Amino acid sequence: xxxxxxxxxVGAGPNGLTAAVTLAEAGLSVEVFxxxxxxxxxxxxxxxTLPGFRHDPCSAVHPTGIGSPAFRRMPLxxxxxxxxxxxxxxxxxxxxxxxxxxxxxxxxxAMSMGPEDAGAYRRLVAPFTGRxxxxxxxxxxxPLTGLPRHPALxxxxxxxxxxxxxxxxxxxxxxxxxxxxxxxAAHAITGLGTPLTSGVGLMFxxxxxxVGWPIARGxxxxxxxxxxxxxxxxxxxxxxxxxxxxxxxxxSARAYLFNTAPEGLLEIAGERLPARKAKALxxxxxxxxxxxxxYAMDGPVPWTAPEARRAGTVHVGGTLEEIDTAxxxxxxGLSPEAPFLITAQPTLADPTxxxxxxxxxxxxxxxxxxxTGDATDAMERQLERFAPGFRDLVLARHVTTPADIEAHNxxxxxxxxxxxxxxxxxxxxxxxxxxxxxxxxxxxxxxxSSATPPGPGVHGLCGHxxxxxxxxxxxxxxxxxxx
Ligand SMILES: Cc1cc2nc3c(=O)[nH]c(=O)nc-3n(C[C@H](O)[C@H](O)[C@H](O)COP(=O)(O)OP(=O)(O)OC[C@H]3O[C@@H](n4cnc5c(N)ncnc54)[C@H](O)[C@@H]3O)c2cc1C
Numbered sequence: 001x002x003x004x005x006x007x008x009x010v011g012a013g014p015n016g017l018t019a020a021v022t023l024a025e026a027g028l029s030v031e032v033f034x035x036x037x038x039x040x041x042x043x044x045x046x047x048x049t050l051p052g053f054r055h056d057p058c059s060a061v062h063p064t065g066i067g068s069p070a071f072r073r074m075p076l077x078x079x080x081x082x083x084x085x086x087x088x089x090x091x092x093x094x095x096x097x098x099x100x101x102x103x104x105x106x107x108x109x110a111m112s113m114g115p116e117d118a119g120a121y122r123r124l125v126a127p128f129t130g131r132x133x134x135x136x137x138x139x140x141x142x143p144l145t146g147l148p149r150h151p152a153l154x155x156x157x158x159x160x161x162x163x164x165x166x167x168x169x170x171x172x173x174x175x176x177x178x179x180x181x182x183x184x185a186a187h188a189i190t191g192l193g194t195p196l197t198s199g200v201g202l203m204f205x206x207x208x209x210x211v212g213w214p215i216a217r218g219x220x221x222x223x224x225x226x227x228x229x230x231x232x233x234x235x236x237x238x239x240x241x242x243x244x245x246x247x248x249x250x251x252s253a254r255a256y257l258f259n260t261a262p263e264g265l266l267e268i269a270g271e272r273l274p275a276r277k278a279k280a281l282x283x284x285x286x287x288x289x290x291x292x293x294x295y296a297m298d299g300p301v302p303w304t305a306p307e308a309r310r311a312g313t314v315h316v317g318g319t320l321e322e323i324d325t326a327x328x329x330x331x332x333g334l335s336p337e338a339p340f341l342i343t344a345q346p347t348l349a350d351p352t353x354x355x356x357x358x359x360x361x362x363x364x365x366x367x368x369x370x371x372t373g374d375a376t377d378a379m380e381r382q383l384e385r386f387a388p389g390f391r392d393l394v395l396a397r398h399v400t401t402p403a404d405i406e407a408h409n410x411x412x413x414x415x416x417x418x419x420x421x422x423x424x425x426x427x428x429x430x431x432x433x434x435x436x437x438x439x440x441x442x443x444x445x446x447x448x449s450s451a452t453p454p455g456p457g458v459h460g461l462c463g464h465x466x467x468x469x470x471x472x473x474x475x476x477x478x479x480x481x482x483x
Contacts, residue, residue: 006023
């Protein structure tokens, strides 16, 4: 039976659920339609390997989650979300067996870089530490809407952040500081000579100091379940197992918000968009892909560097030059030889995810968009380099190729987990140059996925800003765009 609601959201990822919450909070009736059988999109938890081993197939570590102004407005703890912190957020082992750490304390971080770089690191972060909320308000938002709240702070960050990481890293002389900063900047998933990669590195470092890089107890699904629980408490409805391919499959509504890639929006509602907008979205540029392995382990990873045995995340790739080479190779379409790996070891702080004494561990590396090869051996050679004996502890592995990543979530086309290139201006002006990037040219259709600012990560802010945009444009509400 056709029926009607105020607003429909397609996709129940962190951004779709946050958009729905923002609309429901405004008193609107909202229904969410999700393709998968569970909510969560890129924030889910599944038994991928052996019984009792609970893996995060996508997001595992959540600096932007705990630091999200949108999540902070919601009573997510009441719906079961508990953040868990490791002893240190991040370790970065080097080929000589030493390691730098990103610790909650700037002092411990600086000391781990050695006397040659400790002062330079302190000077780099000093103007920004303790200012996460101010930075999040100005950086994690659409760039062309309104004046910044803290212009001097933003300008100071901008002067540094606009630089390629290879340039900013010249402030450091040792491999530990340079490697640690390179690993942070590599979250931009592009070569480190690209403008704005320093901004990504700095924001991840500052989050480490100010809010931490926690995991969610029980797995990332807990974040999505808490968002869904809060939405339901506000009267919102969620339908799972509903892959939407046409607007005719949805109830009629005054606003439709798409937690999809631009391609998904075009498939479902392309004929409703002005031709120019549809053409711009059709040319959307994707980024590198990811090749991921989830492991069930007989014990903790035997890192050579003791610091890595205390960390939630370990960046595996060695020196700045090695990390840059790995990313540049992937962007040139070459197969990985010594990939840069982002690894997470949740069970060190949350033993609930594996049988007693056992562990879950994940590692992913960057490969060309849509790559069809097998990176298992290259990745495990890298792991053995920094943790000899790693392979002997593997009980089971679950390999996820770029095609598998797309099959798991239609937003991650070609294995691109950022839903769009993060290279240079594309990290800011997504999906296309527009003062209000959530609009589509059709007055009732909005994009709310990580293809919009502030981009990838589990933070719900794309959804929040898109929903506020919809409230203003489709419902005539005088609400601020800001959180
Ligand atoms: C391997 C991997 C590791 C990651 N690691 C981290 C990390 O450690 N920390 C972090 O913060 N972020 C991480 N991310 C990124 C993070 O998961 C995403 O940026 C985030 O989930 C994006 O949220 P979203 O709501 O925009 O989209 P998604 O989470 O992708 O959700 C979109 C949802 O929409 C649904 N959907 C799409 N099309 C349709 C349709 N036509 N009909 C119905 N439903 C549809 C999908 O099934 C999906 O559930 C990782 C991602 C991956 C893949």
